Amino acid sequence: NAGVTQTPKFQVLKTGQSMTLQCAQDMNHEYMSWYRQDPGMGLRLIHYSVGAGITDQGEVPNGYNVSRSTTEDFPLRLLSAAPSQTSVYFCASSQGESGYTFGSGTRLTVV
């Protein structure tokens, strides 16, 4: 049982480049979300989805897009990378009131 799988683990982008962070879960969870983790701050919600075809914005959505075409996958797209988007990104999934299962993270550096 793989849980939540994130790829890539590390990425360096130049300012203005675009890319997609991948997230897949094999637990048939309806709820999936993306967070960013910055030094000295708690995890902050970027976007979330309560099921296939349904997405919504979190606390810090600017500069990011998401889609949820299947229950399993929830990719996060950076449209035009900026140095302020340097961070560690975590994808998470959950079902009902169960605890969240997090992926191992993607460390992104924008230069």
Add this chain to the structure above:
Amino acid sequence: KNQVEQSPQSLIILEGKNCTLQCNYTVSPFSNLRWYKQDTGRGPVSLTIMTFSENTKSNGRYTATLDADTKQSSLHITASQLSDSASYICVVTPTGTASKLTFGTGTRLQVTL
């Protein structure tokens, strides 16, 4: 704004000793409070989850307590091991907004020989 504050920010203890981490929150009403362990370079892993009506929850050497009246929670680690070295994060779920978790900044624990 709903907040979750944790103390201390960091802590160093000797292997075998006990320690207690604190979490104060302003989120109200809330449906549950969770403690997560995050190893360096990894995602958070759930340790305990308590509803607003629960006072304590244990998971092995980890025991979480909750006082909803004072809006405080603590995580007690007994007989610490080197593998307990990690960040511990307190997370509160506001009632009716299961998607809008409020995360604390965490306590970084280092267990040494």
